[in-house]
Amino acid sequence: MSNGGGEAKHVIAEGLVTVNGEVETRKRKKLIPGDLVAFNGESVQIVAAE
Structure with missing residues (x-):
């Protein structure tokens, strides 16, 4: 990103x-897990570490 x-x-x-x-x-x-971060037409959802 x-x-x-x-x-x-x-x-x-x-x-x-x-x-x-x-x-x-x-x-x-x-x-936090579940947050959706977006920038420049791309997005990433935060997940919890296993």
């Missing part, structure tokens, strides 16, 4: 990332 941490911080600050359909601007947002 992002090429690195610096780019990720920038796109989050610009409001280009959504979590569960809502714009997310917090860089340290805690994600």
